[in-house]
Amino acid sequence: MSDPRTRLAAEFLKRAYQLQMQGELELAARLYQRSIQLNPTAEAHTFLGWTYHFQGRLEDAIAECKRAIEVDPHYGNPYNDIGAYLIELGRPAEAIPWLERATRSARYATYHFAWFNLGRAYVAQEMFTKALECFSHAQDIEPGYEPAVEAEDRIKRLLQ
Structure with missing residues (x-):
């Protein structure tokens, strides 16, 4: 440099x-x-x-x-961020392709964020099985990731 x-x-x-x-x-x-x-x-x-x-x-x-x-285009953060912002704007269906791309990005240090946000997008659309899979995957990547643990627990209680 x-x-x-x-x-x-x-x-x-x-x-x-x-x-x-x-x-x-x-x-x-x-x-x-x-x-x-x-x-x-x-x-x-x-x-x-x-x-x-x-x-x-x-x-x-x-x-x-x-x-x-x-x-x-290989940097994962902006894909995740776009997805998170779209969820915040109440447009979770639009967020999904962006978040999926983040999970596959070549250059991204925090894949668990993308999986967590993908789960949030599915929750917003009441697609709870897919959301659970995403929250579980986030925890596989980052064991004990508290937001994913809490989100998974909430869904499991909701589905009982």
Whole structure:
């Protein structure tokens, strides 16, 4: 990473993330945008989308995730995030293909999130058997993943 623009973009990305975690969303968004101007990466677009999500700008968040996918279609995070945002918007059926793609992405460190969110999409459509399979798969990947454990328990109680 010897290119000065690339180094500066990475610094903006790092600082933006720190600001985002501190709740400084406007400033974080500006720094993510600056990072993208210098060196557009899938990560920067995805994190800008996540910032927009925290601001309640879900359609903008989805648009940024789609830009991330254009930059790197193998990066799993934006597929998962689009799915999660669509669930939040009350559009779980639209979320499913995005979440399925996240579960198959080549570059993704947290597959259990995608499986959990896929389960949430199925619950929202009252497809409980499929949801249980997804929550179980999330726990296979990340044993003891509490949101999946709790969701699975809720469904099992509901079906009794």
